[in-house]
Amino acid sequence: MSGVTLNNVIKRYGDVQVIHGIDLQIEDGEFCVFVGPSGCGKSTLMRMVAGLEETTEGEIHIGSRDVTRVDPAQRGVAMVFQTYALYPHMTVKENMGFGLKMNGHPRDEIKSKVAEASRILKLDDYLDRKPAALSGGQRQRVAIGRAIVRGPDVFLFDEPLSNLDAELRVEMRVEIARLHKEIGATMIYVTHDQVEAMTLADKIVVLKFGRIEQVGAPLDLYRDPDNKFVAGFIGSPAMNFVRGTVRGVAVEVPAFAGTVRPDVALPAEGMEVIVGLRPEHAELDPSGDTFRVELTEALGGVSYAYLTAKTGETLIFEERGDRRSRPGDTVSLNYEPRRLYVFDAESERRIR
Amino acid sequence: MQNPRKPASRLSQTQAAWILLAPFLFTYGLFLIYPFFRGFWISLHDWNLLAVAFNPDAKQFVGLRNYERVMWGRNIEWGPLAAPFWQLLGIAGLAVSVLLRGTKRLSRFNAIALGVASVLVIILPGFHPGEEGRWYDRRFWPTVANTIVFVGLAVPGVTISALLLAAALNRETRAMGALRTLFFLSQVLSVTVVTLIWQIMFSPRQGLIANITETFGGTPINWLTDEQFAMAAIVIATIWWSLGIAMILFLAGLQDISKDIYEAAALDNAKGARAFWYVTLPNLKRTVTLVVVLQIILHFQVFGQSHLMTQGGPNDTTQVLVRYIYQTGFRDSELGRASAMAVFLFVIMGTFSVIQFIVGREKT
DSSP states (O other): OOOEEEEEEEEEETTEEEEEEEEEEEOTTOEEEEEOSTTSSHHHHHHHHHTSSOOSEEEEEETTEEOTTSOGGGTTEEEEOTTOOOOTTSOHHHHHHHHHHHTTOOHHHHHHHHHHHHHHTTOGGGTTSOGGGSOHHHHHHHHHHHHHHTOOSEEEEESTTTTSOHHHHHHHHHHHHHHHHHHOOEEEEEESOHHHHHHHOSEEEEEETTEEEEEEOHHHHHHSOSBHHHHHHSSSSOOEEEEEEEETTEEEEGGGTEEEOOSSOOOSTTOEEEEEEOGGGOEEETTOOSEEEEEEEEOSSOEEEEEEETTSOEEEEEEOSSOOOOTTOEEEEEOOGGGOEEEETTTOBEEO | OOOOOOOOOOOOHHHHHHHHHHHHHHHHIIIIIHHHHHHHHHHTEEOBHHHHHHOTTOOEEOTTHHHHHHHOEEEEEEOTTSSHHHHHHHHHHHHHHHHHHHTTOSOHHHHHHHHHHHHHHHHGGGEEEEEEEEESSTTHHHHHHHHHHHHHHHHHHHHHHHHHHHHHHOSOSHHHHHHHHHHHHGGGSOHHHHHHHHHHHHOTTTOHHHHHHHHTTOOOOOGGGOTTTHHHHHHHHHHHHHHHHHHHHHHHHHHTSOHHHHHHHHHTTOOTHHHIIIIIHHHTHHHHHHHHHHHHHHHTTOOHHIIIIITTOSTTTTOOHHHHHHIIIIISOBHHHHHHHHHHHHHHHHHHHHHHHHHHHSOO
């Protein structure tokens, strides 16, 4: 088993550059999630690790081996595809054993490894079925089984759960986490779903337009985002952002109809900034009239209130407990100033 | 005066269906069903084309005698070793089908198909004229054999070359698109043009093949008049001619196979030829069956190539069934016997159509 190192990795399609020099260290046994909006290059980057996309520049190491120009089959990686990519003409058993068969392993060894994988994934009853006779979740398990059987150094998951329904997705998410604990191999996981990223990852890599925005443990990214993009991407519902202007040691925020005093080193007087506040970090005060409640979504344990400020900016806040606001109410906010995040309006970098 | 509107009379769905189907059913009946039964009716008569044309009563009902005249003979015997090669092959085929079915490596349908074919190969070549005996029509069975040989060479030839071409051209570049069109182009030529082109190609004097042979110091083969090469020449021209449709069908089948599967195969160490064998071919199984059966049905009807390139010769080696039917019916005016042969041909092709139908319904 071994970690993965990316060294100034670049991908170009003709003149179009999609990956802009990525440096990344994934430790041995780590569960690393690539996350970002569609088109950010996360799948491309993983496919470069797999060898399915050629690396234009830079180096990829798996363990101590430079695999940049190595054939996909020789890299010691196994991949689980979003579409499962099972061989439709083979049974579950044959699907899982195909890689070993192609690499010339003896029949007994294939049999025992397939048996072991199907035990881990509870696929014993389906071994002689063809993929067409399986449900989505079972197919996904077979795809994972196919990866396990090959005993790779690195597992690659390319949005493996996006074709499943919501309930099954939660179930498989837990199963993948369990699998990682049981096998302990290095895993790279691509998703656009930040819940999957938060729950599964040891390390999250947030990507945007082929560049790394931030790398870190899930809670570190949540608590301490480097920039507005990461702040908005991690956490659900997303962080609220409103415009503000620096006035001495305070920030004037028109949407809040007043000034706030965040606990940060503010830039010079008159600078434009963006102030961020997470939906879960404030309480609605029904005696105020700063915001109008446009809409509420009651999910049971929690409700989300959609507020409009007099400036037209909209915000979302969470409400718990018995007293919840209704559309048409007017409210103001109670929050601790240390919960406020401030970003430079132009570079969108965090001001700490 | 008021004209009260009548409630629009409405057709039921069934009535509408019949009305919409009627033109098709009428045409189908007139041009396919009726001629078919008419042909069968003619095959039961001693029916001279010219005589009946001038006097409709000049035909005579003879029952199945035309079939006997064509397919049977005097003192026909059956021997288990009359044609040892074919009969042993049949026994081997039978053994293989039983063996593979026993070990479950062959589906039941395929096992039965192979078994039936093997039994036919054991039985049919066993018939031969005994002492003092002879076939009533000495040319019929050799003609059937020639046709089968032609089909046996042309169908695998077309299928394999079309499959390889399709696999090679299955890429989305402009050059590949142009090449696909180019390879398909031969399909739209008429048989006269195709045979003309290939007669020139095969010409021992100025033909391309002769030129190439001479460049390498060989003696040019007289393809079309050499008993050993005439059939091969016709098969080659046919393969070139009918490649296009098969290639298009294979391309369609190939594009149905998702790209992900090839990527998974690449990670599983199956690329190039191995990916083709383990991934492409099994997924193309239905398309291959379709192409093979379509080609069999098509090539049993071979006529133009033989008629225009070799005139059935040399020494009847390229005489094929449809050409023989044509000659019997329109040169010798023996319409009754020609129709009997046509019914025989229909049975063969009908069998393959049924196979195609059954295989098409089988689940993968």
